[in-house]
Amino acid sequence: MSEPGEPGGTPPEQKEPGAGAPDLGTDTSGPVDTLDQIPMGGVPEPGETPAEQSPDRASTITEMPTHGEHRDLEGGHATTTGLSNNKMGMWLFLGSECLLFGGLISTYMLYRGRHSGSIGPDQIYDIPFTSVSSFVLLMSSLTMVLAVSSITRGDRRNAKLWLVITALLGATFLGGQVYEFTTFYREGLGFTTSLFSSSFYTLTGFHGTHVFVGIIMLLSLTGMLSRRRVTGDEAEVVELVGLYWHFVDIVWIVIFTLVYLIPA
Amino acid sequence: MAIIERPAPAPSRLVGAPPRVTADTSYGVFRRPVETTGWRSWLFTVDHKKIGIMYGVAAFAFFVIGGLEALLIRAQLAGPDGTLLSASVYNQMFTMHATSMVFLFAMPMAAAFGNYFLPLQIGARDVAFPRLNAFGFWCFLAGAIFVNLSWFLGGAADGGWFMYAPNSSVPFSPTHGIDFWGLGLQITGIASLTGAINLIVTVLNMRTKGMSLMRMPVLTWMVLVIQFLLLFAIPVITVALFLLMFQRIFGATFFSVADGADPLLWQHLFWIFGHPEVYILVLPSFGIVSEVLPVFSKKPLFGYPFVVFSGAAIGFVGWGVWAHHMFASGIGPVSVMVFSIATMAIAVPTGVKIINWTLTMWGGKLKFTTAMLFAIGLVVQFTLGGLSGVTHAVAPSDTQQTDTYYIVAHFHYVLFGGAVLGFFAGFYYWWPKVFGKCLDERLGKINFWLMSIGMNLTFGPMHIIGLQGQPRRMYVWTEARAGEGFFNMGFWNLVASIGAFTIAVGVLLFIFNVVKTTRSAPPAPLDPWDARTLEWMTTSPPKAHNFDALPEVHALDEFFHRKYEDVGEEGHHDLRRVATAEEILAGEEAKGDHHIHLPSPSYWPMVLAFSLPVVAIGVIYAPVVAIIGAVFALLAMFGWALEPAVADESDYEPPADDAPGTELATVGSSE
Numbered sequence: 001m002s003e004p005g006e007p008g009g010t011p012p013e014q015k016e017p018g019a020g021a022p023d024l025g026t027d028t029s030g031p032v033d034t035l036d037q038i039p040m041g042g043v044p045e046p047g048e049t050p051a052e053q054s055p056d057r058a059s060t061i062t063e064m065p066t067h068g069e070h071r072d073l074e075g076g077h078a079t080t081t082g083l084s085n086n087k088m089g090m091w092l093f094l095g096s097e098c099l100l101f102g103g104l105i106s107t108y109m110l111y112r113g114r115h116s117g118s119i120g121p122d123q124i125y126d127i128p129f130t131s132v133s134s135f136v137l138l139m140s141s142l143t144m145v146l147a148v149s150s151i152t153r154g155d156r157r158n159a160k161l162w163l164v165i166t167a168l169l170g171a172t173f174l175g176g177q178v179y180e181f182t183t184f185y186r187e188g189l190g191f192t193t194s195l196f197s198s199s200f201y202t203l204t205g206f207h208g209t210h211v212f213v214g215i216i217m218l219l220s221l222t223g224m225l226s227r228r229r230v231t232g233d234e235a236e237v238v239e240l241v242g243l244y245w246h247f248v249d250i251v252w253i254v255i256f257t258l259v260y261l262i263p264a
Numbered sequence: 265m266a267i268i269e270r271p272a273p274a275p276s277r278l279v280g281a282p283p284r285v286t287a288d289t290s291y292g293v294f295r296r297p298v299e300t301t302g303w304r305s306w307l308f309t310v311d312h313k314k315i316g317i318m319y320g321v322a323a324f325a326f327f328v329i330g331g332l333e334a335l336l337i338r339a340q341l342a343g344p345d346g347t348l349l350s351a352s353v354y355n356q357m358f359t360m361h362a363t364s365m366v367f368l369f370a371m372p373m374a375a376a377f378g379n380y381f382l383p384l385q386i387g388a389r390d391v392a393f394p395r396l397n398a399f400g401f402w403c404f405l406a407g408a409i410f411v412n413l414s415w416f417l418g419g420a421a422d423g424g425w426f427m428y429a430p431n432s433s434v435p436f437s438p439t440h441g442i443d444f445w446g447l448g449l450q451i452t453g454i455a456s457l458t459g460a461i462n463l464i465v466t467v468l469n470m471r472t473k474g475m476s477l478m479r480m481p482v483l484t485w486m487v488l489v490i491q492f493l494l495l496f497a498i499p500v501i502t503v504a505l506f507l508l509m510f511q512r513i514f515g516a517t518f519f520s521v522a523d524g525a526d527p528l529l530w531q532h533l534f535w536i537f538g539h540p541e542v543y544i545l546v547l548p549s550f551g552i553v554s555e556v557l558p559v560f561s562k563k564p565l566f567g568y569p570f571v572v573f574s575g576a577a578i579g580f581v582g583w584g585v586w587a588h589h590m591f592a593s594g595i596g597p598v599s600v601m602v603f604s605i606a607t608m609a610i611a612v613p614t615g616v617k618i619i620n621w622t623l624t625m626w627g628g629k630l631k632f633t634t635a636m637l638f639a640i641g642l643v644v645q646f647t648l649g650g651l652s653g654v655t656h657a658v659a660p661s662d663t664q665q666t667d668t669y670y671i672v673a674h675f676h677y678v679l680f681g682g683a684v685l686g687f688f689a690g691f692y693y694w695w696p697k698v699f700g701k702c703l704d705e706r707l708g709k710i711n712f713w714l715m716s717i718g719m720n721l722t723f724g725p726m727h728i729i730g731l732q733g734q735p736r737r738m739y740v741w742t743e744a745r746a747g748e749g750f751f752n753m754g755f756w757n758l759v760a761s762i763g764a765f766t767i768a769v770g771v772l773l774f775i776f777n778v779v780k781t782t783r784s785a786p787p788a789p790l791d792p793w794d795a796r797t798l799e800w801m802t803t804s805p806p807k808a809h810n811f812d813a814l815p816e817v818h819a820l821d822e823f824f825h826r827k828y829e830d831v832g833e834e835g836h837h838d839l840r841r842v843a844t845a846e847e848i849l850a851g852e853e854a855k856g857d858h859h860i861h862l863p864s865p866s867y868w869p870m871v872l873a874f875s876l877p878v879v880a881i882g883v884i885y886a887p888v889v890a891i892i893g894a895v896f897a898l899l900a901m902f903g904w905a906l907e908p909a910v911a912d913e914s915d916y917e918p919p920a921d922d923a924p925g926t927e928l929a930t931v932g933s934s935e
Binding site: 083099111194195198231 | 392393457460461462464465468469470471475495496497498499500502503504506507510514515516517518523524525526529533902905906907908909
């Protein structure tokens, strides 16, 4: 991580030409620590205007500099590490989620063999079916990447399209899960039937809830993009939802492997 | 990892790409709150200082409630065959005493110190996510109230604070107490999790120029460490609480031995959370003491990197020792040995800290203020608690001591002697910074001695009665089995009860001190203690934007280095004062920033937080209520997402161009 002594406004590295938000430049001589270098306009704080304040400062609202020094609005990029606050917050949240699923998966692994014998993991799973729905979910990660890619290029129309497709694929997976749960229930595997069933439904139910929340986020984001109501950097918001979505997918890879593929 | 950063676009109101989001288009009915005075300015605030104060006040209230619960316990046990509390109420009392003190006092009090001082100490104007910060506080308060509602709705939780399964299942605890407990702690857990994310991002991302990680004050470091512990510990207890809830409310059998379940699952999940938790409770106080001791010793902290890294090491090793709470549960000799050794190992970084604090004082010009007394009290009492802790690390010895008062003695020495004394050191040290007035030193010293003597009277005898075999959680003891002579349990139980009331008098004196100084004390000097860190380089209390100019940091203990110059030669240090705090502050103010952007208040954090207990009540009593609560929560989330972090001009009433907020936008994120 870059220490503050280094040139600030870490360069917007690895950008494709023409990609993303307009490159605001990196011609900084160092990190900005005093905002009065920035003629932002607006009215000085009452009672705190020093006498030597130059009168033209308060009237320079139209001269907003466009270089990368601007650090404040919308989770500015001029953070100490160079990673935006929002993105770092999302990564930390996902780190925490790993432990949540860790606990649930451990519970399932402990109890997967504790059932009456006739309805256990080996008898009940329909692996071809779940493989197909897993494939659908994994494909939704691809469409999510395409959505992020579109919005980064400023292509709002395609971004919305890919977001909706991602949500539909997620909904397909969720529909598959509902079908699977219903089938299991008909075959006699209720939530309280055995320790195996309780821990299975809890684990996959928590994952399904995460997918459901993700679908709500995707659709809300699509609506907000349509009406231009996203607060902050649109591309980053799409990317943050994408991070969450990919996480949910990756967790499913682990669950699918441990729960379905490994024989009990 | 996608850590490639693209520049944020220029603010919308200047480039005009997305149209403005005004109050009318945002919410239809509501305008966003803009008050800067009065109760509304507190309820809807996103200012980290106001949130910190609210955290502190609420946590202290629960300290008093938890203390009253403790007094009732000690009153019951003062004599043989106590009749004050029934067995059932006694069970609720010790459960809620621990719950109040751990979850509703110590954790939020750490959040109070972290919230208030962390941005000040790293030279930031607010935290990274101001609305999330407010949401965390209201979640904590909502959850805390929710847990305590159970007292009035059929009885509180009665399974002990670690709520061991299967004792916590419905047949053994048929009231809704444990349901309230579990759901309430889920809500306070949300507060801890959001707070952890917020403060980690703040520390990593919002340091002022020159504030490298190894120049950060130790309080900031320790708060950072516990936020990582919270980040990874909270989801584990979340899983455990969900499983418990599914068992109690939906009839699952996760912990029913009769159905083939393994009750150790609960113990593992709980203690994987619970052992990091004890460091979460005590590390903030370690940070506070590491600030206080150097100031009143007139020396830099001895071995700053060692203090920092030993704190981080405690946090790290703290993940590998949870099963030492389970030595008596039959986890097998290999597990016992591994966890026993790991537990002994954790004494090393703790010992490093004790050595560093002692050597900080060694040869210093000690000044025995109240804050200093509390800090020294922590060093002494925590060491005592640590020593009895080592006896628990030895598994054969621990097996003898399990579930006796010896354990109670140990963890009260480390938690009262560690966490509480540290918090009080912090109160006395930072009171003039937060409220602009010094607490009375004479009353403070009496307060210290009452609490210090009181805690030794209370918890010291518990070593004796514990080794004599008095079990924890027994609501009576009988004279017939009390023993003879020096080891008579009756005598020592009475001493412990007298000690508990001595502590209570000390706490009352503190409250009296606060009331008295708030009413009549003169304003405190700007730098009453000759302090060393950045938070003293601004006014007391700090302005809403913390610093007129964000200070540039050149060294550890920046403020001290600006005040003093070392004119000594050949290894001798001879400090000469070159500037007063007032001069430094005036210099900073002269180059102040003129267009400081502050985040704007919001209704949504509070609405969202208080819709959660509605959901929880619905889960216990009627699903339809849960759905109503969830709908409110969803609406609040959308309100939040659609509300720009920066207040628009039209949000102000009247929407004048020179409204006090128009030049104040965000320092944090749009979340």
